């Protein structure tokens with residue numbers, strides 16, 4: 001196995017420490033100063049010429065400044081002669097992987113271009129929104145999945161009663177299938193329509209009975225909580241006993257938690273790609289395992 005140095009970006013100090021401990025490698029902290037006007041300044045104090053560096057920086061809100069911090073750090077590391085791999089546990093902009101309305105920018109394509117332009121040689125992310133997004137990158141990118149880990153965590157920590165896994169939209173069908181197969185339970189995918197202008201979500205009804213059963217909603221991202229809330233309202237109406245919302249990336253913007261709770265969600269479980277109180281499922285060994293094979 002190669003000898004790695006793990007560089008912790010300011011957004012991912014704990015996760016970087018976990019990756020470095022899994023790889024038994026040196027951990028260094030990228031120094032970041034924020035000026036009063038909001039600009040970030042990055043400083044790399046170590047000598048890293050010819051070293052293989054894994055730079056870890058998740059792009060949860062505020063995504064633009066976290067992205068710039070990542071670009072600055074990667075630029076400095078590669079300028080100094082390091083071979084830079086970027087670990088971007090939550091890859092912001094991955095939902096804009098195509099033009100949905102005329103005139104829209106394919107944001108992920110621009111992000112892919114920027115990441116390459118600063119000398120990043122390869123990227124590892126977790127549960128990219130859709131496989132289509134991977135095609136926008138011209139450097140190797142690997143999307144690892146936290147879904148089996150979420151399933152293991154939920155099965156270990158909740159005494160589930162006749163569980164059923166639910167995808168709130170067709171886009172997450174493959175994820176719910178993977179989750180259900182790990183848990184050994186049934187699954188159902190709902191159809192969701194989002195108004196591309198207002199963002200409003202409508203979820204189509206299904207004829208299912210869930211009385212006395214525990215339902216686990218599985219998604220890649222929970223942002224405003226709207227998709228999960230709409231789905232939970234239906235599950236409650238169909239008789240679900242308990243509703244758990246499981247996701248890889250818990251962005252939880254604004255009143256997302258309250259909205260989901262009011263809709264009947266009892267528990268929220270996420271991975272630690274985004275450090276918050278719901279990020280209980282640690283993905284550091286998953287990320288490290290990719291580098292162990294190089």
Ligand code: R5P
Nearest residue numbers: 171221222223224225226227
């Ligand atoms: C989109 O299709 C994603 O998979 C998620 O369902 C979506 O990002 C969730 O967003 P929100 O929580 O705002 O409904």
